[in-house]
Amino acid sequence: MKSLTDGQIIWEPTKEQIEQTVLTQYVKWLKEKKGLTFHDYHELWKWSVDELEQFWASIWDYCDVKAGRKYDRVLAEQSMPGAKWFEGARLNYAENALLNDQEEKTAIFFRSEHIRQQEVSWKELKEKVASVAHSLRKLGVKSGDRVVAYMPNIPEAVIAFLATVSIGAIWSSCSPDFGARSVIDRFKQIEPVVLLAVDGYQYNGNVHDKTPVVSQLKQELVSVKHTVLVPYIEKKILEVSLTDTIPWDDLLKEKAELSFESVPFDHPLWILYSSGTTGMPKPIVQGHGGILLEHFKSTRIHQGMTSEDTVFWFTTTGWMMWNLLMGGLLNEGTIVLYDGSPSFPNMEVLWELAEDTGMTFFGTSAPFLMNSMKLGNKPLGKYDLSKLKALFSTGAPLSGDGYKWVYENVKKDIWLSSSSGGTDVCAGFVGGVPTLPVRIGEIQGRALGVCAEAFDEHGQTLINEVGELVITKPMPSMPLYFWNDQDGTRYYESYFDTYPGIWKHGDWIKIDDKGSCIIYGRSDSTINRSGVRMGTSDIYRVVEAIDEVMESLVIDREVLGRGSSLLLFVVLKPGESLDTALTAKIKEQIRGHVSPRFIPDQIHVVGQIPKTLNGKKMEVPIRKVLLGFEFDKVVNADSMGNPESLQFFKELALELNEKKIF
Numbered sequence: 001m002k003s004l005t006d007g008q009i010i011w012e013p014t015k016e017q018i019e020q021t022v023l024t025q026y027v028k029w030l031k032e033k034k035g036l037t038f039h040d041y042h043e044l045w046k047w048s049v050d051e052l053e054q055f056w057a058s059i060w061d062y063c064d065v066k067a068g069r070k071y072d073r074v075l076a077e078q079s080m081p082g083a084k085w086f087e088g089a090r091l092n093y094a095e096n097a098l099l100n101d102q103e104e105k106t107a108i109f110f111r112s113e114h115i116r117q118q119e120v121s122w123k124e125l126k127e128k129v130a131s132v133a134h135s136l137r138k139l140g141v142k143s144g145d146r147v148v149a150y151m152p153n154i155p156e157a158v159i160a161f162l163a164t165v166s167i168g169a170i171w172s173s174c175s176p177d178f179g180a181r182s183v184i185d186r187f188k189q190i191e192p193v194v195l196l197a198v199d200g201y202q203y204n205g206n207v208h209d210k211t212p213v214v215s216q217l218k219q220e221l222v223s224v225k226h227t228v229l230v231p232y233i234e235k236k237i238l239e240v241s242l243t244d245t246i247p248w249d250d251l252l253k254e255k256a257e258l259s260f261e262s263v264p265f266d267h268p269l270w271i272l273y274s275s276g277t278t279g280m281p282k283p284i285v286q287g288h289g290g291i292l293l294e295h296f297k298s299t300r301i302h303q304g305m306t307s308e309d310t311v312f313w314f315t316t317t318g319w320m321m322w323n324l325l326m327g328g329l330l331n332e333g334t335i336v337l338y339d340g341s342p343s344f345p346n347m348e349v350l351w352e353l354a355e356d357t358g359m360t361f362f363g364t365s366a367p368f369l370m371n372s373m374k375l376g377n378k379p380l381g382k383y384d385l386s387k388l389k390a391l392f393s394t395g396a397p398l399s400g401d402g403y404k405w406v407y408e409n410v411k412k413d414i415w416l417s418s419s420s421g422g423t424d425v426c427a428g429f430v431g432g433v434p435t436l437p438v439r440i441g442e443i444q445g446r447a448l449g450v451c452a453e454a455f456d457e458h459g460q461t462l463i464n465e466v467g468e469l470v471i472t473k474p475m476p477s478m479p480l481y482f483w484n485d486q487d488g489t490r491y492y493e494s495y496f497d498t499y500p501g502i503w504k505h506g507d508w509i510k511i512d513d514k515g516s517c518i519i520y521g522r523s524d525s526t527i528n529r530s531g532v533r534m535g536t537s538d539i540y541r542v543v544e545a546i547d548e549v550m551e552s553l554v555i556d557r558e559v560l561g562r563g564s565s566l567l568l569f570v571v572l573k574p575g576e577s578l579d580t581a582l583t584a585k586i587k588e589q590i591r592g593h594v595s596p597r598f599i600p601d602q603i604h605v606v607g608q609i610p611k612t613l614n615g616k617k618m619e620v621p622i623r624k625v626l627l628g629f630e631f632d633k634v635v636n637a638d639s640m641g642n643p644e645s646l647q648f649f650k651e652l653a654l655e656l657n658e659k660k661i662f
Helices: 016-020 022-034 039-049 052-062 093-098 122-138 154-166 180-190 211-220 248-252 287-300 320-331 349-357 366-374 400-409 488-497 536-545 579-595 619-628 643-659
Strands: 009-012 067-069 074-077 085-087 107-113 118-121 144-151 170-174 194-198 200-203 207-208 226-231 268-273 282-289 310-313 334-338 359-364 389-395 415-418 421-422 427-431 452-455 465-472 503-511 517-522 527-529 532-534 549-556 565-570 602-605
Touching: 009 400, 009 415, 016 022, 016 349, 022 052, 022 287, 039 052, 052 074, 052 085, 074 282, 085 287, 093 122, 093 154, 093 320, 093 366, 107 154, 107 349, 118 122, 122 248, 144 154, 144 211, 154 170, 154 268, 154 334, 170 180, 180 282, 194 211, 194 400, 211 226, 226 248, 226 287, 268 287, 282 287, 282 334, 282 366, 287 427, 310 320, 310 349, 320 334, 334 349, 349 359, 359 366, 366 389, 366 400, 366 549, 400 415, 415 488, 421 503, 452 503, 488 503, 517 536, 517 619, 536 549, 536 565, 536 579, 549 619, 579 602, 619 643
Parallel strands: 107 334, 144 170, 144 194, 170 268, 194 226, 310 334, 310 359, 359 389, 389 415, 565 602
Antiparallel strands: 074 085, 107 118, 200 207, 268 282, 421 427, 452 465, 465 503, 503 517, 527 532, 549 565
């Protein structure tokens, strides 16, 4: 396996495994019910984007969408923005998630750093959702009102979400690792009427009292009429007592019948947010119907989830993967929630969770897998992962060494599904295909119903070449609009002002002639050396494959009228130092595997790479800082996961711009 190189097959499903996939069953259903025959995945994908109406209608039928009223037409017109999907349909996301007969089967398995185990049955989940929905109605919440949560990834968050959307109210959430200003910047825009919050949380062994933040939220969110407090941390360690709040248990006191408000297909389901690291976060509104169909397609057709599965994503309530995890409930499976650090008390805590829950689908980030590799973790043989069928990786490109590590150290017979998408659609554009082989360093294919292409600067399609990731036909889960963007200007400028009528996502992608994809990082942080452009991920793959390096960040300071200056920042493994030998090694690896043009002019050791709350490297804001832009105008530290990492870059920016080192 060590001799395998990028693009080579590292795993292939057996004929029996292919036959057992939901994707194969769906193809058989299309032949039986619709008279359609497909010989391979590429033919199926091509049909799904050429015949959008037929495809999405088939998802509705195959997944047996529960609706109060069926649609009049699938797609009135294919324009972007402005496509109108499934007009006339009335349904509810929560109804599709909760109308099953699982009863005593576990719906939610929960673990945190200070709570070893909690399980919620389907019966209990439905009873609590009914009670909370009833209580919200008594508080005056009605369809279209916004209910917001400042809560970690705990069962109460799931219950509150389902209760909120069951009555047609609109959900929005921030994780408690968000600072007060970051939360206010998001929630104030949408004028919520109810705030649900925890008293505190624990991360990496440290308890964080959030009652002062909750007090500030209550004061500054003037639209909030009621605040519900969820007691999550021992009261005795908290410093501030909150008055004028409703205890969470009060929402559960009255038993009620489970009921659902039947809403139009494009009725707002939730509001997600852009990162907000360089400006005011964009409130992205997505609808009940579009998200429901996308989640059915993603979780059932592509990922193959059934009522027998136990599904996990390592996420917080501030990342779209939490919202996607809710899609596991649509398939009557068990979802696994974890609140805490993935490295406390050690980097194996999530593998232990996989064993204890009998996890079948394990969702995580590429950086977690790469760090596990760097630290020499070997779950294989140490933990019982016999039920684990698939490992999902997202959030960043996974290197070839990461692929090899999974098959050598996690499980030899496992489907490694790497994917890339966006908060903007709460879905993947490209990702795993369970009937295809896994090739090192490659994403298996374009998602069904997603007309993803690579464009050059003239809007021409590229094959086997790197180009802008664009979506040329509408998807049901695309934003309905941005909140308070009355004329749609902000929405249009975010996606459609480069190629009119075409969604430009802001990533570099290569799609080859067999349909495999490689993401090369953000196109707005491209490195340009002497006219040669390169995605940052090309350099990360090489640098982070070096044993001594845990993580890296590369910044190009070339601008018009200045010379080029390429800076590389590295986080080293404990005990390592950037001596002459390691510096030479890094440069030689870049020279040999990328290009001599991209050898950094300077290499700096840092304690942390600046990241958003969702764990994304902050390439663009840090580049602007190092170019001399006013710090507070290009970086919102309150929207970061590790604002303490900024000090080094602030000091370096002063040094570089004072000395005019370009």
